[in-house]
Amino acid sequence: MKKNLILLILAMTAFSGHAMAQERLSKxxxxxxPDRIILNITRDPATSMAVTWRTDTTIHETLAQVTVNLPTVFLADSASVVSGIxxxxxxxxxxxxxxxxxxTGLTPGTTYAYRVGSGPAVSEWxxxxxxxSGxxxxxxxxFGDSQLGSKSLYARVIRQAYRSTPGAAxxxxxxxxxxxxxxxxxxxxxxxxxxxxxGFITSEVPVVAAPGNHEYYDPAERSKRELNRYWRAGFTLPENGPAGLEETAYSVDYQGVRFIxxxxxxxxxxxxFAKSQTDWVETLLKDNLCKWTVAIFHHPVYSTSARRDNTVVRENLKPLFDRYGVDLVLTGHDHTxxxxxxxxxxxxIKKGQAGTVYVVSVSGSKQYRQDADQWWQAGLTNTQLWQEISVDGNRLAYRAYDASGNLADQFVITRKKNGSKRIDTP
Ligand SMILES: [Fe+2]
Ligand SMILES: [Fe+2]
Incomplete structure (x- = not known):
């Protein structure tokens, strides 16, 4: 009886171990x-574009085709075959x-068609x-953090954003x-x-992504922080930032806007990395021929929570943003x-002049409270959002939309002839 009980316990342990292993199998x-087909921004978006995708290990070559998006159905006839790694x-x-x-070697301001894979395992165009070029x-x-439940709740946000601004660059x-x-x-x-x-949206609109702490978070061992292995494999982002931070710290100039x-x-x-990034950001700001400058990173310069202050980020970057007049800083992390x-x-800066606008946002389901001293002029909690920013000459228009598609916040920055700025919140 006792022996049978031990056998039963052993069998149950083996079964539960199996069940745990099963839980880790991806669906x-x-x-x-090809799936997970992602278009990536490059350091020269006027003449190049990068694409990443996933297959199983039965595919032994990395091939894509690209051609000007002609109306003919015989697109393949004019396509160049490009191989990769x-x-x-x-x-x-x-x-x-x-x-x-x-x-590479693409023509500025031109619409291209591309597909990835080959033979029967090829994607759609x-x-x-x-x-x-100018x-x-x-x-x-x-988009701020999508993070949790992205299929369930963030999906409607990116899809509405795409419907709202189908021509987004x-x-x-x-x-x-x-x-x-x-x-x-x-x-x-x-x-x-x-x-x-x-879905297909990020196969047609290039992605610019900054990593957050959860791209480093290790659920098994919190002290062991390595970049999620899917990041560099799943994206092909620029490698023009500080050494050791390839594809996670980089810059792109796009039609008069410098993105850092x-x-x-x-x-x-x-x-x-704090020092190398701070020095690198200063170089980018000092030698900046673009009219507008937008910085994107995860941890807010000013938090919406008293317990989530990021002094290192603020002490390193804010003096540079002030000195060189960075226009807009887009962050996440605080889930508000x-x-x-x-x-x-x-x-x-002088009285009557406009400084840097700081934004914290969230696109996914995880939501936190706001309990910091209020530095913000507009705030929301328990709301998923996306931002649409339009740049036209001396005017930068910012609109934040909630998940229902309602305009939740907006402002316009106007750059005057003398270089100073005015910010209007209609
Ligand atoms: Fe975070
Ligand atoms: Fe987060």
Whole structure:
């Protein structure tokens, strides 16, 4: 009897172990057909574009085709075949083969068609448009943390954003795209959900992404912080930032706007990366021929919670933003919405002049309270949002929309002839 009981316990333990292993199996196994097809911004968006996708390991070559988006059905006849590289990432019971290709030598302001894969395992044709070579009006979209439940609730946000601004030049993500995972537990489902929410949208609108702390978070060992292995495999972002932060800190000039993407997690946790990024940001601001400057990173310069202050980020970056007149700083992490500008004396600028506008936003389901001293002029809680920013000459118009598509906040920055700015909140 006792022996039988021990056997039963052993059998139950084995079964529950099996059940636990089962829980880690992704519901999004790769196949020979490309999926997770992501268009990535490059350092020269007027003449190049990068694309990444996933297959299983039966596909042994990385091939894509690209051609001007002609009306003919015989697109393949005029397409160039471009080869690239792949990398295998294993976790959650799946091995994903992540492919990466760069399209170069493209013509500015031109719409292209592309597809990835080959033979029977080829994607549909997608389209994208290269940037103009100089200053020209355009719009872009920003999303704070999608992070949790992206298939369930963030999906409606990115889809409404796309419907609202179908011609958006790019989609910016301020980190915590997913909740976590590293080692053998990659939480592949979360990445699968993130891609499923966007569908074809991020195959046609290039992504600009900054990593958040949850792209470093290790649920098994919190002190072990390595960049989520899906980041560099699943994106092909620029590598023109400080050494050691490739694809996580970089810059892009797009039609008169300088975008500076900072890896704020490494800034907070690594003194050397704080210094190298601060020096690099100053160089980008000092030698800036663009009329507008937008910085994107995860940890807010000013938090909406008293317990979530990011002094390292503020002490390193705010003096530069003030000195060089950065226009807009887009952040996430606090899971609320706040938009504010400091009093001139707090930014060292003259009275009557406008300084940097700071934004904290969230696109996903995880929501926090606001309990910091109120530095913001507009704020919301328990609300999913996206931002549409339009730049046209001396005018930058910012609109924040909630998940119902209602205008939740807006302002316009007008740059005067003498270089000073005015901010109006209609
Ligand atoms: Fe975060
Ligand atoms: Fe977050």
């Amino acid at each position: 999004y196994p790769p196949s020979a057909s 792949y990398e295998d990432i294993e976790g959650d019971g799946v091995v994903g083969r992540f492919h990466s290709v760069q399209f 997608f389209t994208f448009t290269t940037a103009e 200053e020209a009006p355009f719009s872009f979209i920003y 790019m989609m910016l993500f301020g980190g915590d795209l997913v909740d976590g995972g590293s080692g053998s537990t990659l939480h592949d489902d979360e990445w699968g959900d993130w891609h499923a929410a966007a 993407i900072v890896n704020s997690d490494e800034m907070i946790r690594n003194e050397a 919405y706040a938009r504010g500008m400091l009093e001139p004396e707090e930014s060292g």
